[in-house]
Amino acid sequence: MLSQTVEYALRAVVYLASESPAARTTDEIAAKTLVPKAYLSKVVQGLVRSGIVRSRRGVGGGVMLSESPEHVTILDVVNAVEPIQRIHTCPLGLVSHGARLCPLHKRLDAAMAAMEQAFAATTLAEVLADPSKSVPLCDVKARPKPKKKRASR
Amino acid sequence: MLSQTVEYALRAVVYLASESPAARTTDEIAAKTLVPKAYLSKVVQGLVRSGIVRSRRGVGGGVMLSESPEHVTILDVVNAVEPIQRIHTCPLGLVSHGARLCPLHKRLDAAMAAMEQAFAATTLAEVLADPSKSVPLCDVKARPKPKKKRASR
């Protein structure tokens, strides 16, 4: 249902939120979120273009959230990567009845609206603050303390 | 968001519902719903396999709804063609925390649930009975009376 790219983008952004406001390299994000390194860099480029994250090249560079986690909703991220397709006009070519949607597409759009609403309802900060064990992604090593990590890659 | 195949399947099924319980040929369905003829036949085959519609070959044959329009929901059709992907287990490989979803995927699944709910809430009969001008699909020629139609194809 949701594209793989959206899934990847959300993982990356949630991880960045958990480290906010620090920057992280795409290599590290990829390792932590289990996203293919090369592809993640493309996904991140999209996030940069849409303004969700900012990047800096070179030594000590990386990617960071543009805004604080309380100000970014899941919908913001989804729309940045692959906008929710609301149905505004008849998918059949017929212009015959103007802007009014037929009964079927009215329902389909309502379903899209419901999903959009669900995405808009949660900020990254709320995801991180979730009561059910603060495990950011599905596991991401459960980062207990910001201790110097090395190896693994 | 929704695949083209789902869109086509819904158009076909809504059209069949409007003609229910009569059977219609895929050629006619294609013409009325503006779906590519050859591809529609594949989509319909899927609907047959999943039991949403029944078909009969040969002269006078065609495709018809298996059940009356009141008994078929939009969700039934969607799931027959391309099941809504609920998130039951962590998309990352990690089995480490069992069946429990992380905060992020709990939200994503909630969004899927919202959409599923919206689809489940409407039957084909309700789509046809919609108050806003009973235009079945977006237009489908507005079929005023079941008068003998010919030509057009």
Place this chain on the structure above:
DNA sequence: CCGATTGTGGATGTCAATATCCGTTTTAGC
């Protein structure tokens, strides 16, 4: 200025969704 690091952009490969075509099978009517 030099070199290591890190994001950027382009070229390319792979695969599933979309779409078309056509021969085969089933069925009804004669």
Place this chain on the structure above:
DNA sequence: GCTAAAACGGATATTGACATCCACAATCGG
């Protein structure tokens, strides 16, 4: 049984999503 109608099934494009690789540009520490 013969023929026309119609669904079925397989083979084959075409396209975009997913993914990889690599040369280049920017940036920092010395």
